[in-house]
Amino acid sequence: MRYTMEDETIVNTDNATKVFSEGTEWDGRNTVSLATGDQWVHQTLYRSKKGRWYIETNSQWQGSTPHAEYIEPVDAARWLLKNNYKAEDIPTELSKYIPEIEE
Numbered sequence: 286m287r288y289t290m291e292d293e294t295i296v297n298t299d300n301a302t303k304v305f306s307e308g309t310e311w312d313g314r315n316t317v318s319l320a321t322g323d324q325w326v327h328q329t330l331y332r333s334k335k336g337r338w339y340i341e342t343n344s345q346w347q348g349s350t351p352h353a354e355y356i357e358p359v360d361a362a363r364w365l366l367k368n369n370y371k372a373e374d375i376p377t378e379l380s381k382y383i384p385e386i387e388e
Contacts, residue, residue: 286341288353296333296353298341303332303376308368319368330364332376340364362386 287297298304307328308319320328325345331353332338338361343351356364362382365375372383 286351288339288341288351290339290353290355292355296331296337296339298329298331298353300334301331302334302336303330305330305365305368305370308370320364328364330361330368332361358382359386 286299287295289295307321307330309316310319311317312324315324317324318327320340321342327343327345329341329343330338331341337355338358339353339355341351341353343349358379359382362375362379363386365379366383366386372380375383
C-alpha cells in the first residue's frame with residue numbers, strides 16, 4: 286500500500302526493509318490489539334528503505350481509511366515493547382532506547 290506522508294514523501298509498504306505486526310490479547314470476549322487497545326483498529330510498524338520508521342493504522346469500521354505516519358525511533362522501540370516484542374527481537378538501532386523506556 287502507498288501512503289503520502291505529512292512531509293509529502295510517499296512510502297510503499299511493499300518496499301519496507303522491516304515489518305512488525307501488532308501483538309494481540311484475548312480480553313475474554315474479543316481479540317484486542319496491544320497497539321491500539323481496540324478490537325477494530327490495528328497497526329503495523331515499518332522501517333522504510335531510507336531507514337525511517339512509520340506506523341500504518343487500519344480500521345475494520347466501514348468507511349474508515351487506512352493511514353500511515355512517521356514516528357521517531359524511540360517511539361518505534363516503545364511500540365515494539367508495548368506489543369510484547371522481546372529485547373532480543375528489537376533491531377539494534379532501536380534497542381539502545383530500551384533503558385530509557387523500560388523500568
